Amino acid sequence: MNFQQxxxxxxxxxQNNNKEWMDTHRKWYQEVRTSFIQxxxxxxxxxxxxxxxxFDTPGKKGINRINNNLLFHPNKPVYKDHFGxxxxxxxxxxxxxxxxxxxxxxxxxxxxKPAPKTIKAIREAIDYNGEELLAILQKKSFKNTxxxxxxxxxxxxxxxxxxxxxxxxxxxxxxxxxAVAYPLTKETILSxxxxxxxxxxxxxMLPFRRYLNQxxxxxx
Numbered sequence: 001m002n003f004q005q006x007x008x009x010x011x012x013x014x015q016n017n018n019k020e021w022m023d024t025h026r027k028w029y030q031e032v033r034t035s036f037i038q039x040x041x042x043x044x045x046x047x048x049x050x051x052x053x054x055f056d057t058p059g060k061k062g063i064n065r066i067n068n069n070l071l072f073h074p075n076k077p078v079y080k081d082h083f084g085x086x087x088x089x090x091x092x093x094x095x096x097x098x099x100x101x102x103x104x105x106x107x108x109x110x111x112x113k114p115a116p117k118t119i120k121a122i123r124e125a126i127d128y129n130g131e132e133l134l135a136i137l138q139k140k141s142f143k144n145t146x147x148x149x150x151x152x153x154x155x156x157x158x159x160x161x162x163x164x165x166x167x168x169x170x171x172x173x174x175x176x177x178x179a180v181a182y183p184l185t186k187e188t189i190l191s192x193x194x195x196x197x198x199x200x201x202x203x204x205m206l207p208f209r210r211y212l213n214q215x216x217x218x219x220x
């Protein structure tokens with residue numbers, strides 16, 4: 001995968017974020033997109049080799065649309081500033097997300113602002129077996145990689161309904177998003193060891209993602 005070509009395309013697109021430019025440069029877009037899908041296919045196979053429970057996710061299934069949803073977000077640009085994809089993408093469960101863009105690059109996993117029934121299931125799992133999640137979050141290598149749960153969304157100020165303020169895992173129960181992220185630099189992405197870095201991050205994140213996915217399995 002020629003990631004420099006991907007960055008070059010996205011840079012030009014953001015300077016000309018309109019359908020007319022995209023239509024004129026459709027061939028370039030298709031070349032970059034096809035290359036990205038082929039890279040995802042290879043990564044899909046590598047992850048399947050190291051994870052016995054990996055859910056096969058070919059590149060065409062994992063890749064996200066580059067168009068923004070203007071129906072619900074009419075003020076957004078026509079096109080996104082990144083290529084994104086979700087691997088190990090079992091239906092309605094948290095996937096392993098790859099985001100490579102102009103302004104932000106990262107690897108992430110978990111549940112971002114989940115639906116009420118999903119967050120309810122996660123909180124029930126924490127109530128029943130919060131020790132396991134806490135052990136995952138406090139593992140030294142995990143903390144060095146992710147620095148804890150994503151905190152971009154506000155936590156509850158009080159205990160969620162049905163839980164006491166002195167619950168042993170009250171701080172975890174207050175979260176509205178259960179996700180972690182690993183920031184990527186452009187230099188890392190352009191390096192020959194990028195795939196190995198992704199695999200290492202995937203493996204470190206796996207117990208966290210499995211804990212959450214097991215928690216929501218019963219509601220799917």
